[in-house]
Every structure is written in C-alpha cells, then in structure tokens.
Ligand SMILES: NC(=O)C1=CN([C@@H]2O[C@H](COP(=O)(O)OP(=O)(O)OC[C@H]3O[C@@H](n4cnc5c(N)ncnc54)[C@H](OP(=O)(O)O)[C@@H]3O)[C@@H](O)[C@H]2O)C=CC1
C-alpha cells in the first residue's frame with residue numbers, strides 16, 4: 001500500500017459518506033437485487049472462497065490459534081450455503097426504511113410523525129469469522145447504511161474474497177461500490193482511524209473482547225454500540241423443575257462452546273443442589289467439560305470438580321470449562337450476576353412466578369430469560385431475521401441488533417403553509 005493507513009481510511013470514509021447519501025434514496029427492490037446478486041456471486045465463487053479461506057486457516061494453525069477459533073474461521077461448503085441463505089432471508093425481510101408512524105394532527109394544524117431512516121455510515125470491527133462479513137454487509141445494505149468492515153486479521157484473505165463477491169453484486173444492482181467496503185489491511189492503525197473520523201462515520205459497532213473495548217472506549221470520537229463479551233449465567237432456583245433445569249443448563253453450556261451467549265457460570269440454590277448437580281456433572285464430564293466449583297460444590301461433587309478462584313467468576317472461557325457456585329438465595333444469585341457478569345444474557349430456571357419476575361426486573365443484562373437457554377440470545381432466534389451482533393450497551397440498541405437497530409427515526413412535519421404564531 002503506497003498511501004499511509006490513515007490516508008487510506010480517510011479515502012474509505014469519504015467514499016462511504018458519499019455512498020450513504022445515495023443509499024438513502026435507493027428503493028427496496030434495488031437493495032434486494034443487490035442482496036440476490038451477492039448471493040449469486042458467492043455461489044459462483046465457491047472455489048475461490050474456499051482457497052482463500054484455506055490460506056487463512058493454514059496461517060492460523062501455523063500461528064497456533066486455538067482450535068475453537070480456527071473452527072470459527074473455517075469456511076466450509078455448508079457455511080457458504082448459510083451465507084447465501086442468509087442473504088436471501090435478509091432480502092425477504094420487510095424494509096424498515098421510510099416507514100412513517102404516529103402521524104398526529106396538532107391544534108396548530110400541522111401533522112407530525114416519525115420516519116425511519118438509516119444511521120448513515122456504520123463501521124464494524126469484528127472477530128475472525130468470515131460469515132460475519134456477509135451478515136454485517138447484508139443488514140447494513142438492507143437498512144440503507146453504507147458500511148466499512150474491519151474483520152479479524154486471521155480472516156483477511158477470506159474477507160477479501162467475500163468483498164470481491166459483494167462488489168460484483170453491488171455493481172450488478174447499480175449500487176455504489178463504496179456501499180460496502182472491507183478494509184484491506186490488518187494494520188490496527190486502521191481501527192484507530194475508523195473510530196476517529198466522525199465526519200465520515202456515524203456509529204461504530206465493536207464486536208470483541210476486553211482489549212478491543214478498552215481501545216475503543218479510550219480513543220473513539222464516533223458514537224459506539226458495544227457488542228462485548230458474554231459472561232452468561234444460568235441460575236437454578238430452589239423452585240426449579242429438575243428436568244427443565246438439567247436440560248437448560250446442559251444446552252446453555254454444551255450446545256456450542258465459543259459463542260458469546262454460552263453459559264460460563266452456573267449458579268445453583270443450595271436447597272436443590274443435590275437434586276440437580278450430580279446429574280448435570282455426569283453430563284458435563286461425559287462431554288469433556290472441566291468443572292470449577294465453589295467450596296460447597298467441590299464438597300458435593302468431590303474429585304470431579306476443581307476449586308474455582310475469584311478470577312473464574314469473571315471468566316469468559318469460550319471453551320468447555322464451567323464455573324459452578326452454590327448460593328443461599330435469589331438475592332445472592334442476582335447480586336453475583338450483576339457483579340461478575342458482563343450484562344449480556346442471563347437465565348433463571350424456576351417454577352416460582354415471583355422469583356421469575358424479580359429476576360427479570362433486577363438482573364441488569366441485555367437479555368434475561370426464564371426457563372430457557374442463554375443460547376437463544378440471537379437475532380435469528382428472536383425473529384429479527386439476522387443480527388449484527390448482541391449489543392451489551394444500553395443506548396440506542398440493546399441485545400440482538402437487527403435491521404431496526406441500524407436505523408433511527410426523525411420527525412416529519414406536514415403543513416400547508418402553516419406558520420407558528
Ligand atoms: N456481543 C457480541 O455480539 C459478540 C461478542 N463477541 C466477543 O468477542 C470475543 C471473542 O472474539 P475475539 O476474536 O477473541 O475478539 P478480539 O477482541 O480479540 O478481536 C475482535 C476484533 O477486534 C480487533 N481488536 C482487538 N483488540 C484490538 C485493539 N486493541 N485495537 C484494535 N483492534 C483490536 C481484532 O483485530 P485483530 O485481528 O487485529 O486482533 C478483531 O478485528 C469474545 O469476548 C466474545 O464474547 C464475539 C461475537 C459477538
């Protein structure tokens with residue numbers, strides 16, 4: 001690259017801003033044509049996508065990347081099918097842009113309502129998971145936003161191959177190439193530039209862990225919707241149905257280990273611990289999950305569990321490791337979650353209506369659940385069609401962010417020569 005990273009990012013930013021103005025006036029049919037054309041381009045480029053991904057996976061393995069992370073990075077035929085299907089599903093979703101609601105006639109004679117509009121330019125920084133490039137591109141496109149995508153460095157070749165397909169689809173639909181731009185360098189200076197140009201970027205979505213968020217919180221000059229780590233809990237209440245508790249706690253931990261919505265700490269009311277924990281421990285141990293427990297858990301489960309340290313209660317393992325703690329009350333469970341959790345997703349298993357209501361009201365997380373697995377915290381599972389990720393912020397969007405989360409509303413006013421007196 002002959003220009004500096006900073007100048008390169010400014011060029012991307014300026015082009016994105018121009019593209020966002022054009023996208024704001026594009027109709028639904030044209031956006032859907034682009035989504036379908038990108039899907040067709042992916043389908044026609046399977047060999048190139050797999051070859052680019054093999055380079056990334058080989059580099060990642062040579063650099064000692066953890067197996068779970070390599071799995072996230074890998075593009076298989078089935079994952080390419082999923083990306084294609086995802087694009088087609090987003091094309092089928094209702095277009096939120098331009099929707100006008102709450103029109104009211106006011107005593108002055110004017111009519112006032114709200115119209116849904118794109119945010120403008122969305123910058124997304126995310127992990128080395130190539131399918132996210134398509135999820136993010138498709139949702140931003142459908143919601144009329146231009147986007148600048150900065151994926152994880154291990155996925156650079158896969159993302160460039162996907163970017164090529166996106167460019168083909170945009171061109172075929174007559175949309176500007178800068179509607180979706182995938183950053184071509186792995187230099188983290190590009191992240192610094194992206195979060196420092198409010199004149200070109202309206203919002204930054206960082207998906208990642210603590211290191212990323214420390215940097216963003218320190219340096220960003222652009223509004224941020226944080227998509228952070230998931231230290232998610234299941235609390236088995238003393239009034240839980242044992243069979244439901246085992247099913248939910250098993251699924252929340254073992255259905256997939258790496259997603260941010262997988263359970264990392266299991267809290268169990270001590271009055272029910274001897275009914276549920278031995279059965280759960282058998283399941284976890286059969287599946288190869290390492291158990292780390294509080295002293296009471298160690299006493300109950302014996303040699304099958306090792307002693308947890310204070311750090312375990314804060315840990316996001318993204319791996320087959322589970323921290324288990326017995327609590328004496330619902331209050332203690334709620335206090336534990338609010339102190340050690342990451343405000344992502346937490347669930348209670350209980351048949352007790354008032355305990356469930358208290359949990360929903362008092363646990364300060366983006367999704368709170370009753371008798372359901374934390375793994376449900378997902379845009380598709382919530383009926384949003386797809387998601388950019390799961391916002392752990394409270395402002396603008398909280399929880400799984402779909403099309404609506406990528407928009408805002410402006411007031412629209414109709415008069416007929418009305419003036420204010
Ligand atoms: N809430 C949500 O929706 C989601 C949250 N996550 C969370 O992401 C984490 C796992 O992903 P992982 O890949 O390890 O996350 P990382 O935070 O390591 O990386 C994510 C992205 O951020 C970049 N990055 C990280 N640190 C910095 C920094 N200091 N300056 C600039 N860029 C930086 C990475 O770039 P580089 O490649 O250069 O390292 C990468 O593009 C987990 O905590 C998981 O819970 C994951 C998915 C969704």
Ligand SMILES: N[C@@H](CCC(=O)OP(=O)(O)O)C(=O)O
Pocket residue numbers: 072127129258259260261375377378379387389390
């Ligand atoms: N929505 C996702 C979880 C979020 C996500 O993508 O997480 P990750 O696997 O950490 O990149 C799911 O449940 O599949």
